[in-house]
Amino acid sequence: MSEPTQNEQRLKVIVADDQAAVREPLAAVLGLSGDIEVVAAAADGSQVLTAVAGGPVDVVLMDLRMPVMDGIEATRRLTEEHPEVAVVVLTTFADDDSILAALSAGARGYLTKNAGREDIARAIRAAAAGQSVLDREVQDRLLATARTKAPTPQQPLPGDITPREREVLTLIGQGLPNRAIAEKLFISEATVKTHINNLFAKADIRDRADAVRRAIAAGLA
Amino acid sequence: MSEPTQNEQRLKVIVADDQAAVREPLAAVLGLSGDIEVVAAAADGSQVLTAVAGGPVDVVLMDLRMPVMDGIEATRRLTEEHPEVAVVVLTTFADDDSILAALSAGARGYLTKNAGREDIARAIRAAAAGQSVLDREVQDRLLATARTKAPTPQQPLPGDITPREREVLTLIGQGLPNRAIAEKLFISEATVKTHINNLFAKADIRDRADAVRRAIAAGLA
DNA sequence: ACGCACCTGGACCCACGGGTGGAACCGAGG
């Protein structure tokens, strides 16, 4: 996580973008930062993989929209086969799906293309050090999805519920009538009723509708 | 988002931590970075606010656990009253609640205390530039909550459902029996049954348990 | 004025759900 003092070696960076008009000036301008060395350029995801195989690399600056193999897939493979290589995404698109997909694939940074040279350089240094740099809007989006989707605290059931009862509750949560539950578990409907009544007593469930809600709330459905 | 060339002025930073044994060495070591100037130190949140009022500040390095006013509350007020000031959290705790609370309050970075001097300095520079730096584990946690909480696509109901029917469905989703629904809506139980039967026909709902699931899935409960 | 959608209500029937009590089997544990 930390750099003992500071300058170890120049950071070896690969620039990946299918548009030469973006890739080449970017590589050139990054080389101006004294601590960054662009060791290769790639026009698609597979070129990134071969380039990484060619020699030691610290950071890949990755576009998402590329032919042959896109940036998401390239990131996924890269972080699997070479976890020591950090990936920083640099793209024009900052929609929720792209952000989640890229970070899930293992990217350690996400910048939009209105980031300046220093912003990019800083993200590269951070990624090499194990940190993660996000554009402000990207962080806001990620935070928003993390927050809005949070109100399902997975409230638990009493501990004295038997495995069989849990099975029955799950099927209730899927909306099945007792007869269907009985068939699915190869038991009689009477037995299903017994389990249900035990459930009601143990878990303070009033009726079937309540059971459905509890099953969903407990994550069984 | 970008810095035109580079050195504008030294970044004015406030260090906030209730433990002097942490605060003072931290302030001292940060001053060693040529582009960072520690202009004040604070032992709690309210001291941060008064210090910010005293003069121009770029970044506040904020601990979360502090007496009088904690880092969350201080961050919230700071980003409201002085949105131009960036807050970077530096704390030992990296649990989901703390992370979400701090970032929701407006923090533009979140580091744990095993971050090194360069890591912290980089986060400060990024925050001043409008970016956000997260520790690796922090990003992973934030991403995990954003992902796991996503599988509720809010599947909609048919369009020809009347307002009254929607009301009834909501109450069904809360587990109420017909009689209770009738009382709550000041109508007879017979009317409730009618609405329910219409719902079943329109929305392809089989029975009451199914209705509960649909109501929850539609976000009515 | 007329049709139409919606909300309202009543009547009937019966299947399913839910409550109670009892009973048998089996495996783990004292």
Add this chain to the structure above:
DNA sequence: CCTCGGTTCCACCCGTGGGTCCAGGTGCGT
């Protein structure tokens, strides 16, 4: 050994739920 918890089943009762048909009242747009 025999108890105990879990699972399996039966019988009985009845309340609620769910299906069907019908019908009055209101407000809206043509």
